[in-house]
């Protein structure tokens with residue numbers, strides 16, 4: 564459905580080096596209007612450099628970017644009218660109050676969103692006179708989202724917005740991101756968290772060492788991974804794991820504390836059940852589940868994991 568809409572963001576052949584270091588190496592992607600587009604990858608993959616180039620904060624060595632037709636490297640003034648940005652660890656002055664920050668940001672835009680209802684909607688209405696340094700992590704993130712939205716952007720960039728939040732605050736922020744999208748704003752979300760990407764994003768680019776390793780819907784990435792289906796069962800019988808591992812489509816079979824797990828392609832579960840029958844084993848507590856992004860991610864990125872689940 565997204566394909567029919569105007570692209571919100573086009574990145575074509577972006578390359579960015581810092582001295583000898585190639586941070587981004589020929590990244591191309593299209594973000595469709597109205598989607599939540601995730602950029603997922605390990606530390607140092609080039610995620611922030613990519614979104615900072617989209618936000619006009621860095622200029623690529625090569626390539627071309629357009630945000631609703633605007634070149635962010637040459638037309639920052641026009642860009643600020645369509646793009647809002649909440650960047651990683653964006654820290655405000657510790658003593659500034661919520662209201663002061665909202666008023667200050669409003670002054671940057673010709674037609675800002677009225678800040679009071681925005682603050683209310685983001686759960687900041689009762690914290691207006693609180694200083695930034697006295698807000699909880701979740702409240703600070705809400706404020707940074709409010710500041711990114713105040714100029715009525717068509718596209719918003721959110722970089723690691725739930726890092727360090729407790730599970731409840733994380734889920735609240737996820738709901739906010741969905742609300743933002745439901746209001747018609749295109750969201751580009753940078754994250755380390757596979758759970759976050761899987762839960763929120765319509766499509767995800769998995770980036771590693773400056774390149775896109777895969778770009779698809781969460782379901783598409785999972786199906787392409789080595790563990791699209793995970794079959795588990797309990798048994799006290801001896802299981803021939805080697806013959807399970809040799810079956811077509813099976814990528815892993817292992818056993819721990821009486822529970823056997825078989826990972827593999829879509830459709831492998833039925834063949835596993837049949838193989839068990841041939842072995843004379845009747846599985847107890849048989850469960851068949853769709854895989855998660857984990858295996859797709861691990862298949863596609865070489866970098867040691869520094870990800871959160």
Ligand SMILES: Nc1ncnc2c1ncn2[C@@H]1O[C@H](COP(=O)(O)OP(=O)(O)OP(=O)(O)O)[C@@H](O)[C@H]1O
Nearest residue numbers: 581584585586604605606607608609610611612613
């Ligand atoms: N200003 C800079 N000067 C030199 N090297 C830089 C600079 N900014 C980033 N890099 C390097 O470029 C690479 C990509 O960095 P970037 O911040 O884009 O990665 P990232 O995927 O956002 O990582 P993280 O998840 O850790 O934020 C890293 O190796 C980083 O060390």
